[in-house]
Amino acid sequence: MSQNSPIPAPISSIEIIRPDDWHLHVRDDDALKAVVPFTARQCGRAVIMPNLSPPITTTAQAHQYQKRILKATEPYNYFQPLMTLYLTDTTPVEEIQSALQSGIICALKLYPAGATTNSAAGVTDIKKTYPTLEKMQQLGIPLLVHGEVTHHDVDIFDREKQFIEQRLLSITKDFPELKIVFEHITTREAVDFVTQSSPYIAATITAHHLLMNRNDMLVGGIKPHHYCLPVLKRKTHQDALIKAAISGNKKFFMGTDSAPHSQQNKETACGCAGMFSAFAAIEFYAEAFDKAGALDKLEQFSSLNGPLFYGLATNSDKITLKRESWIIPESYQFGSDRVIPLRAGKTIQWKVISK
Ligand code: NCD
Ligand code: ZN
Numbered sequence: 001m002s003q004n005s006p007i008p009a010p011i012s013s014i015e016i017i018r019p020d021d022w023h024l025h026v027r028d029d030d031a032l033k034a035v036v037p038f039t040a041r042q043c044g045r046a047v048i049m050p051n052l053s054p055p056i057t058t059t060a061q062a063h064q065y066q067k068r069i070l071k072a073t074e075p076y077n078y079f080q081p082l083m084t085l086y087l088t089d090t091t092p093v094e095e096i097q098s099a100l101q102s103g104i105i106c107a108l109k110l111y112p113a114g115a116t117t118n119s120a121a122g123v124t125d126i127k128k129t130y131p132t133l134e135k136m137q138q139l140g141i142p143l144l145v146h147g148e149v150t151h152h153d154v155d156i157f158d159r160e161k162q163f164i165e166q167r168l169l170s171i172t173k174d175f176p177e178l179k180i181v182f183e184h185i186t187t188r189e190a191v192d193f194v195t196q197s198s199p200y201i202a203a204t205i206t207a208h209h210l211l212m213n214r215n216d217m218l219v220g221g222i223k224p225h226h227y228c229l230p231v232l233k234r235k236t237h238q239d240a241l242i243k244a245a246i247s248g249n250k251k252f253f254m255g256t257d258s259a260p261h262s263q264q265n266k267e268t269a270c271g272c273a274g275m276f277s278a279f280a281a282i283e284f285y286a287e288a289f290d291k292a293g294a295l296d297k298l299e300q301f302s303s304l305n306g307p308l309f310y311g312l313a314t315n316s317d318k319i320t321l322k323r324e325s326w327i328i329p330e331s332y333q334f335g336s337d338r339v340i341p342l343r344a345g346k347t348i349q350w351k352v353i354s355k
Contacts, residue, residue, distance in 0.1 A: 013322045013353075014295055018078075018315035019282050019302035021046040023144070023183050023204045023255030025274065026069065026081075028052055030335035033072045035260050038279040040076035042352050044315035047082045047144070047255070050109055051118040055086035059098045059105055066104055078317070082106040082310075084144060088121055089128040096135040106310060107142040107181070108132075112163075114150045116229040117259065117272055122146075126167060133175050142179035142310070143171075147190065148230055157214075160230050161189045172197060181309070184209065184257045186230040188240035194251050195244070202309045204255025205245050207284035208275050208342060213238040224266045225340050228259065229273040245301055246294035253306035256281045262337035277342040279332065284342070286321050286350040324351040 024046040026036040039046050048069065050056035056065055062083040069081040085091070085099055087108045099105035110129075111122035123129055136143060148159035149166055172180065182194055182203040194203045208228065213235045217226040226232065244252050258281065259274025266272065277284055282302060289298045307314045330345045331338040 010323065011290075011295055013320055014286075014298070015318050015320045016282075016299035017303035018042070018044045018317050018319050019254055020044050020306050020315065021256050021258070021278070021281060022181070022253055022306045022310075023047055023049065023206075023257050024278065025049045025051070025257070025259040027260065028065070028068065031260065031337075032068060034332065034334050035258075035276070035278060035339070036069055036072045036081075037076070039258070039281065040073035040079035041354075042282050042319060044078060044317075045080040045082050045312075047084060047106060050084045050086040051111065051116075053118050055088075055118060055121050056084070057086050057088055057091065057121075058095060059085065059102045062099075062105055063102065078315075084109045086111065086121065087123060087129055087132065087143070089124055091129065091132045093131050093135045096132060096139060096141060100139050100141060105141070107144045108136060109144045109146070109183075111146045112148065112150050112167075115146050115148050117261075117274060119146070126171065130174070133171070133178060137175045137178040140179065140311075142181055144181045144183050146229075147182050147185070156231055157233060160185070160187050164189055164193050168193065172201060176200070179309070181255075184230060184255060185241065186233050187237045191240045191244045195249065199251075202251040202253065202305075203244075204257070205241050205252055206255065206257045207277055207281065207288060208232075208257075209238065209241050210245060210288035211284060224268075224271040225275065225342070225344070227266075227271060227273055228257070228275045231273075242288065242292050246289060246292050246297045248297055248300060250300075250305045250308055252301060253309065254281075254285060254302045255306075260334060260339045262334055263331065263340050264337065266340065275342050276332075276339050279341055280328065280348055282319070282321065282352060283348055283350040287348060290349070320353045321350050322353050323349060325349050326351055 111119035113122035147163040214232045258278035260276035
């Protein structure tokens with residue numbers, strides 16, 4: 001830039017089609033009431049993860065859970081919770097037919113047993129689910145995948161990469177027309193796999209994996225609130241995720257994986273995995289895209305690519321994001337407990353303006 005060229009003023013606000021969150025944990029009961037309105041305020045839809053305890057494994061359970069979510073989001077009458085079922089070794093093939101007929105189930109979620117929070121009932125051997133996957137392929141119901149192997153000998157930072165090699169390649173080969181969302185991807189290898197695979201394969205990317213790497217969890221003292229699964233990786237992977245998110249490639253879309261836990265359950269000798277980001281989901285993404293000089297690519301990632309993959313219409317209204325710094329509260333109410341939000345007590349640069 002020559003000495004005389006004026007420095008362009010930073011963009012002060014953007015308007016985008018209302019986003020959707022394609023991967024969200026909202027818990028249940030009073031915790032649900034505390035967290036789900038944050039998402040409903042800014043998103044048109046959210047894919048609700050089924051890892052309650054016990055998990056949501058039947059359409060009937062999902063129906064009841066959806067009712068509780070709708071009750072908790074009444075003021076936001078446009079908000080649609082898209083329900084999922086938790087795939088187990090024994091999910092009956094007939095359940096897939098009822099899931100489709102119900103019109104409320106958008107996908108099934110595969111948790112390898114023991115991979116993450118409330119995954120004890122997860123799949124122990126993918127082959128056991130093959131008849132169910134066959135039916136899902138036939139009916140066009142997507143499989144959402146927590147892509148990490150769980151074997152004790154596999155290093156936690158390599159679990160996603162190993163999952164691609166040991167599981168995903170064979171699933172995609174055996175079910176070439178099964179729609180699969182590789183959820184919350186965290187590695188360059190996952191970006192490459194999704195980019196190179198068929199149009200049936202897509203991926204969600206969280207805001208926290210775009211904004212942070214493992215140094216943010218481990219340097220200067222261990223930060224339990226930055227511990228999630230899949231765990232934050234090194235910066236080269238963070239850079240690959242940013243590149244994918246801003247690329248304009250239709251296979252990548254927003255999924256916060258906002259996963260609130262009580263302060264006590266995070267700040268303990270064996271803290272559980274998950275970050276709470278839903279209270280400022282689109283603002284965190286806006287910050288990541290802004291940093292990458294790609295605010296113009298945010299709408300495609302947050303509001304267009306997801307519905308396209310799921311075969312749904314895009315939301316019909318818009319939201320406005322303003323460049324305005326505000327301080328994130330130190331904690332939020334979470335049922336009878338408190339939850340520490342992502343970046344508690346620090347500033348964030350963007351704000352959704354209510355109309
Ligand atoms: C999630 C949770 O707490 O339910 N935790 C997380 O770290 N992301 C489970 C999950 O999505 O893996
Ligand atoms: Zn999740």
